[in-house]
Amino acid sequence: AQKVTQAQTEISVVEKEDVTLDCVYETRDTTYYLFWYKQPPSGELVFLIRRNSFDEQNEISGRYSWNFQKSTSSFNFTITASQVVDSAVYFCALSANNAGNMLTFGGGTRLMVKP
Amino acid sequence: GAGVSQSPRYKVAKRGQDVALRCDPISGHVSLFWYQQALGQGPEFLTYFQNEAQLDKSGLPSDRFFAERPEGSVSTLKIQRTQQEDSAVYLCASSLAFAGQFFGPGTRLTVL
Numbered sequence: 571a572q573k574v575t576q577a578q579t580e581i582s583v584v585e586k587e588d589v590t591l592d593c594v595y596e597t598r599d600t601t602y603y604l605f606w607y608k609q610p611p612s613g614e615l616v617f618l619i620r621r622n623s624f625d626e627q628n629e630i631s632g633r634y635s636w637n638f639q640k641s642t643s644s645f646n647f648t649i650t651a652s653q654v655v656d657s658a659v660y661f662c663a664l665s666a667n668n669a670g671n672m673l674t675f676g677g678g679t680r681l682m683v684k685p
Numbered sequence: 686g687a688g689v690s691q692s693p694r695y696k697v698a699k700r701g702q703d704v705a706l707r708c709d710p711i712s713g714h715v716s717l718f719w720y721q722q723a724l725g726q727g728p729e730f731l732t733y734f735q736n737e738a739q740l741d742k743s744g745l746p747s748d749r750f751f752a753e754r755p756e757g758s759v760s761t762l763k764i765q766r767t768q769q770e771d772s773a774v775y776l777c778a779s780s781l782a783f784a785g786q787f788f789g790p791g792t793r794l795t796v797l
Contacts, residue, residue, distance in 0.1 A: 574727075605785060605786075607788075612790070613774065613790060613791055613793075614788060614789070614790045614791065615728070615776065615778075615788035616788075617785045617786070617787055617788075620785045661727050661728075663727075671716060671718075671733065671780065671786075672718065672730040672733055672741065672744075673718070673720075673728070673730065673778075673786060674730070675727030675728050675729070676727055677726060677727050678726070678727050
């Protein structure tokens with residue numbers, strides 16, 4: 571069975587602060603993919619990143635960065651210099667090879683960035 | 686179109702009514718997924734198609750839920766005899782094999 575845990579249900583920061591969203595996953599598969607999605611108030615899930623289990627290199631995209639650590643089964647997401655437009659619910663998700671590509675989502679973290 | 690589209694965006698049904706939710710995936714995407722998202726929770730998998738073949742329907746909560754994709758493109762999720770617990774946002778996603786799934790805006794179903 572697969573499981574994704576996002577322990578932080580809600581985070582509130584002031585604009586320009588850095589914030590890290592935690593994600594811990596469980597799977598017995600050796601090949602799997604990890605994802606982050608953003609869900610703004612409009613409701614549509616926006617794809618942010620996909621990582622495969624063989625690539626532990628950290629990734630940076632503008633103000634976003636991701637830290638994948640297989641040893642701790644974590645795939646954390648950091649937003650640097652947060653902005654009000656970053657306010658949304660963020661979901662971490664897992665897809666394993668033998669699960670037909672279906673995504674198993676965490677419960678989400680609601681990020682509120684105040685001006 | 687450029688993205689996944691879903692219709693209707695909002696649906697209100699009386700308990701016991703049948704509803705049909707439509708999904709138009711991104712052109713060329715062979716995989717299509719349906720998810721159910723209850724208020725304040727993460728999406729949960731319902732069913733998965735590869736082209737017209739329904740390869741996994743293990744997430745469908747009851748036999749009142751039925752999905753089809755007869756020509757390998759547009760998909761319809763049908764819910765018969767709707768119940769209040771069916772109220773949720775129904776999300777459709779499409780993808781190329783092992784690529785990121787791209788989601789539509791969802792259909793918010795409210796059963797009174």
